[in-house]
Amino acid sequence: MGADPPVRSASKLITTAQQHILEQKEIHFPDAGGTFSWLLSGITLATKMIEAKIRQAGLLDILGAAGETNVQGESQQKLDVFANQALLHCLGVRESVAILVSEENEEPVVFDRAPETGKYVIFFDPLDGSSNIDVNVSVGTIFSIFRRPESAEANVKSAILQPGWKQVAAGYVVYGSSTILVYTAGKGVFGFTLDPSIGAYVLSHDNLRMPEQGGFYSVNDAQYTHFPQAYQRYLDALRNGSLGREYSSRYVGSLVADFHRTMLKGGVFLYPPTKGYPSGKLRLLYEASPLAFIAEQAGGMATNGDQRILDIEPENIHQRTPLVIGGSVEVSEFQKRWRAAR
Ligand code: P6P
Secondary structure (H helix, E strand, C coil): CCCCCCCCCHHHHCCEHHHHHHHHHHHHCCCCCCHHHHHHHHHHHHHHHHHHHHHHCCCCCCCCEEEEECCCCCEEEHHHHHHHHHHHHHHHCCCCEEEEEECCCCCCEECCCCCCCCCEEEEEEEEECHHHHHHCCCEEEEEEEEECCCCCCCCHHHHHCCCHHHCCEEEEEEECCCEEEEEECCCCEEEEEEECCCCEEEEEECCCCCCCCCCEEECCHHHHHHCCHHHHHHHHHHHCCCCCCCCEECCCCCHHHHHHHHHHHCCEEEECCCCCCCCCCCEHHHHHHHHHHHHHHCCCEEECCCCEHHHCCCCCCCCECCEEEECHHHHHHHHHHHHHCC
16 A cells, blocks of 8 residues: 555645635735734625625526616616625624725715724725626626725815725626636735635635736727727727737626726726716726726726826715726827827
C-alpha cells in the first residue's frame, strides 16, 4: 500500500469572499478592526437574499411592477423593492454604518450613531437593470463605500458628496447564468462565484485585470443621432478600424452585465448625453463612480469626457453623468477625440 496522498487543507481548495476579505484586511488594513469585513458581510448576505428571490421570480408572483414608482419616476418592480429592503436591513443593523444612500430612496437614511462607531457611508443601486427582469436578462447590484469624514464641521451633505477617489471599497453583483460578486478595496479586483451548494461566494477571478484593448463596444446605437458629434465620430472610428482592430457591438441594456463583459473581455461601454438625458442617464454616486473605481483598479479607465469619473465633485445625491468606461486604449482614444472637439 503506497503512502497516503497529502491531505490538502480545505483552505487550499476554496477561498470564500469572507476569508478573502479577512485576508485582505490582514495584509492591507492590519490596524482596521473587524468592522470593515463585518460591513462587507452585510452586503454579501443581502445579495444572497436577492439572488434567491431572483431565481424564484418566475415561480412566485414576484414578476412585474410593484405598482409604485421610485424617486426616479421609474415603475418599481417588486424585486426592486425587495432588493432595496434587503440591503437597507442587512446594512442598517451594522453598527459601523452611519448613512445609507439608495437609488430607490429620495433621501439618505441616516443612523444616529457616534462618529467613532458609525464610520461608513454606503451607496447602492439595489437592482440595476430591473426593467429587464421580466424578460430574464441579467440584472445587478452595485455598491460604493466611503468613510464618514471625521472633521468637526462634517455633516450629512459633506459625508455624501465626496469625490469617487475617496472610496474605500466598491463592488457589484451580476445575477446572470451564475451569480458573481466583484469587489475592490483599493488593492486590486477580485471576483467570487456563488456556489449554491454551500451558499458561499467562492474566489473565481483572482486579481482581475481588464484587457488594455478589447473587441466590443457597447452603446445604445438607436440614440446615435442624439449623441454629441465627438461621440458619433468616435463610434465611426471604432467601426471603421481606426483603433487598429475590428469591433463587435454588444448591448444588453443592463449596466452591470455590460460592464462585467467589458471587465472580462475588454472594449468600451458608453452612455453619452442624449436628448432625453442631456447629462447622461447613469447616476454618479451609485453607478458610474463605483464601476470607475473597479475599472481603474483593474487597469482600465472611466471618464465623462472632460474629467476622470473619480475626480468629479458631486453636487447632488442622484446626479447623472455621461460615462465612457473600459480599456485604456479605447478610453484614451475617446478622451483625445473629445478634447480635440472642445
Ligand atoms: P437605455 C437600466 O435601466 C439602466 O439604468 C442601466 O442598467 C442600463 O445600462 C441603461 O439603463 C440602459 O438605458 O436608455 O439604453 O435603455
